[in-house]
Amino acid sequence: SREGLKQTRRLQPYSALSLAMPEFKMHEAFSGESGGEAEEHKTKGNDAFKAQNWDEAIKHYNKAIQLDPKQASFYSNRAACWSSKGNHDSALSDAKKCLEADPGFIKGYSRKAKALFDLGKLDEAEVGYKEGLEKEPSNAGCISGLADVKKAKEARRSASSWGGFGGGGGGGGAPG
Numbered sequence: 045s046r047e048g049l050k051q052t053r054r055l056q057p058y059s060a061l062s063l064a065m066p067e068f069k070m071h072e073a074f075s076g077e078s079g080g081e082a083e084e085h086k087t088k089g090n091d092a093f094k095a096q097n098w099d100e101a102i103k104h105y106n107k108a109i110q111l112d113p114k115q116a117s118f119y120s121n122r123a124a125c126w127s128s129k130g131n132h133d134s135a136l137s138d139a140k141k142c143l144e145a146d147p148g149f150i151k152g153y154s155r156k157a158k159a160l161f162d163l164g165k166l167d168e169a170e171v172g173y174k175e176g177l178e179k180e181p182s183n184a185g186c187i188s189g190l191a192d193v194k195k196a197k198e199a200r201r202s203a204s205s206w207g208g209f210g211g212g213g214g215g216g217g218a219p220g
Contacts, residue, residue, distance in 0.1 A: 082109075105122035
């Protein structure tokens with residue numbers, strides 16, 4: 045009867061609802077505590093990186109990014125892992141995401157340029173390192189990276205100038 049139903053609802057307003065719906069839990073990204081948890085994953089990722097356990101590091105950076113997708117350093121660190129694994133396309137993608145998150149994050153420029161260098165895109169790598177140096181003229185990573193690009197370009201010119209084989213064909217594989 046309606047009266048009985050109303051009375052049941054009044055007496056147990058939440059029990060029927062709790063059976064029908066799972067307990068609501070706020071997503072970590074909105075709880076305000078995700079930053080600390082994201083930093084914990086970054087630290088674990090850094091430890092795995094130091095141990096050269098790239099896959100474990102990537103797993104932790106993935107979780108950190110999931111918790112705080114606007115933190116540039118998480119993408120930068122994951123880019124370093126991809127680079128160490130030889131996956132330069134993924135390294136480049138993460139370096140670009142890093143710079144989208146924070147155009148002032150200098151390591152992002154050196155990560156992007158290194159990925160381009162490793163992909164054999166020397167002209168683009170040179171531009172990347174120079175962009176970093178425009179932001180921070182004394183950045184050691186960009187300075188040494190730019191020197192590497194110049195050496196690789198010279199080696200490519202030397203190789204293509206004798207006999208016509210090797211290099212010079214528009215930027216094939218990784219230099220050197």
